[in-house]
Amino acid sequence: MLIKLTGGTVYDPASGIDGQQQDIYIRDGRIVTAPTDGRPVDQEYDLRGKVVMSGAIDMHTHIGGGKGNIARTLLPEDHRMDPVARTAVTRSGNGHAMPSTFVSGYRYAEMGYTAGFEPAVLPINARQAHMEMGDIPILDKGGYVMLGSDDFLLRMLTAKKDQKAINDYVAWTLHAAKGIGIKVVNAGGISAFKFNQRKLDLDEKNSHYDVSPRQILQTLARAVKELGLTHPLHVHGCNLGVPGNVDTTLNTIQGIDGLPLHLTHIQFHSYGTEGDFKFSSGAAQIAEAINRTPNITADVGQVLFGQTVTASGDSMRQHYNHKFASPNKWVCMDIECDAGCGVVPFKYRDQNFVNALQWAIGLEIFLLVNDPWRIFLTTDHPNGAPFMSYPHLIRLLMDKSFRNDMLATIHPEAQKMTTLASIDREYTFNEIAIMTRAGAARIIGLKDRGALSPGNWADITVYTENADRQAMFTKPDYVFKDGNLVVKDGEVVKVVWGTTHVVRPDFDMSIEKDLQKYFDRYLTMKLGNFKISDDEITEDGRGSITVHPLRGAA
């Protein structure tokens, strides 16, 4: 079937197209060049006057894995506020802070998103992450596999194993857990918490292993680079949420020897200690550091006001944060000598000084980082806010007067501590398209996604331009997933199933000899049973696996 999208105003930064009127043709799920064989168009959509972008990609969103399910189970009262009834084409579920899987897929698609990446896949919990993501309709998905507090790696580092052996272990884990990138959360800190350390700074050593967070970051960042992964090491830094952590973050940026690093939810790592409340914005320093350090990328983790739940692998910091739990209930877990998690409900309030300043810090970072290819739109769903708030966030970035109106309503002391009012920048459509599409696809290493050039998969979102950008981005006219019309006028009209994106770097299989011994001696599962097979993802007939090339590969 040949589909023609006629005359839309196209924003396709990957192809250098910035608001040009253009026809797009779709055949067999992919974008194709205008047919010259005279074959008739089977279906045509008149998009004159409408804005066309590729499907949006959320490169950091907690949509799969055990902590999300703990968060769901923890908050029945939150679901009761947002029940979602079944329709002729969709399943029922619940929304808000941590939506159920089906609803996550529908709501992302209804906002024009066609892919989401779970950034904290514990290897031992990867099976669950993939099963949950397997129940998220429409979206493509993938996961960054979490290392850095796993005892096997820490033992290797203490034993001063060479980089080659580390690389083999990292690659083996990517295969076993089916990931597309490597994540590190509070490097070594989750392990340190199990030894009763309550904080771990960049150069502080784990009390059991002779290793510091800096060493872990350097070793893993090197492994990621040497294995040829496109996605840089995805780093949740030390000291999340701690006033003064801007120094740790700057030190992390400087101390990585020029290796590619992606700093995630950087808003939570950009705090100074100035002012009466000993809490201030480090956004300008962070943005400046990013601007002058081309190997660094970041996503923001924007805080938006209201009830949410924080779900993180960082059990050390989450245990500290439990005193702010609202409602007052929370979960921390130590997990399988592999990692941990902490789930703490949060209500961000605009009249709370700290929350209000967090809001401003996130926006300052967005607006002070010059290069939209190196900064990404996230709320660290659900940590800063649920993903459904993205259209509101887009309006804050695109509309200075709206932003300043909002700024005028927050805690007055926070207003005094932010330079936000003096920043005139308004994001353009092209910049939004970069940070939510082209840049995201590029940094994850997705071949054939995030662009509208022929050969790409036809993930396409069509909006009616509206001066109220929140309204515009809330309700696309059309969303196509792999060429299928899945959303019309902001509502799901068809359910399809996306693919799971992975990478498979080469490695020396002899690493399994050491791992086998380690599993048999210390763990609770046999090595062979730990590894996730392809058929676990594909056997029910609706999943598939897409393997992406490594850097330098064809």
Added chain:
Amino acid sequence: MTEITEVPSPFCGIGTDDLSIQVEGVSLKMTANGCAVNTPAFEQAITDTSPRIAGQSVSLEAAAAKAAEILRDTQQPLFGGCATDVGGMRALLSLADRSGAVVDSAAFNNARRNLLTLQDSGWMNTTLAEVKNRCDVLLIVGTDLEGFAPRFFEKYLWNEEAMFLEDTANREVIYLGKAPSGDASTSPTGRKATVLPCADADLPEVTAAVSALIKGRLLQAQSVAGIAISDLQAIADKLKAARYGVVLWGAAALAFDQAELTVQTLCGIVKDINLQGTRCSGFPLGGKEGDQTANQVCGWTTGYPARVNFARGYPEYDPYLYDSQALLKNGEADALLWVQAFNSGARPPQANIPTIVVGRSGMSFEKEPDVFIPVGTPGIDHPGHAYRLDNVVAIRLKKLRDSGLPSTAEVLSAIEQAL
């Protein structure tokens, strides 16, 4: 004849995956690492392979059509049991969503004691590998751990090596409440567990006393439920001095009124110890036969654990209102679909309403259900996934033989197709 090694078990809950099983045709024989729970569960013979309507053998298509007919005109169908794998639970929830059913898992009234605590105040918990490598003091409350999981001690406490303990035999084991039924808790060097017995019904008071002692409060009483306060103080001291204490309870064993308050007390003890500067973790022994699986899959599908009602077109959760036993007793359900793919010895609840049973081959009934569809067992007849009792780790179940029995998922999907 083939031998399959490293077989994972969905039956014991502790995720045992070192079983060796000999397969000859459709008969299985455990050849290594069996136990009182796993061996009979794996070795059970297949008896019936054909679905029945009112006791008469029919095709799967006919049985599915009849089941759909039963479900079609109902006001409030009830889906009970929920003892199946992830795939089975996915299909069950899909069918329930379509037919507006109440979903209730077999052991929810046990799991509820934990869930109410989780949903009211949360907890700090751990998993099996952490216990295996870190735990130096294990407090077992109100539970015969060995009876629940025969190989727990051998695998996770008296393991030869642990990453962070010099000698696992030095681990301290304390029973509070129930006494152990055997000697598994005795260390390899012959050191017996400390046992402080009391009646189940006294556990709320006893655990409250431990909680007060952990907080450093002064108690006037000299003893609680026959246990000397000095003995309880010793428990508090040991947990506070431990490098990684673990407080373990089995919700199923806490069969007294408002046991969730006792679970909450235990979780509070763990939190308090951590606040006072020592690491400690809780360990709720989850259920078996798909109890955790039901809660997990229902959790990500609906936001709630496995006691929900889809009657209004969206899931609603009430841990009391949608109790299948109560619904049946009060005549509030007009059809029953009961799923039990693990245990042919289990019996569907008594109900005088049209009943569909999707169950493990070999099941017998006091009253023949309107429709019975025998299914394969996850991890024997088809591959699948099941959750371990620590609720974090999903295990990959293997297919061991070709029995021709359909999976729960296939049967429930066929019924949904026929609707």
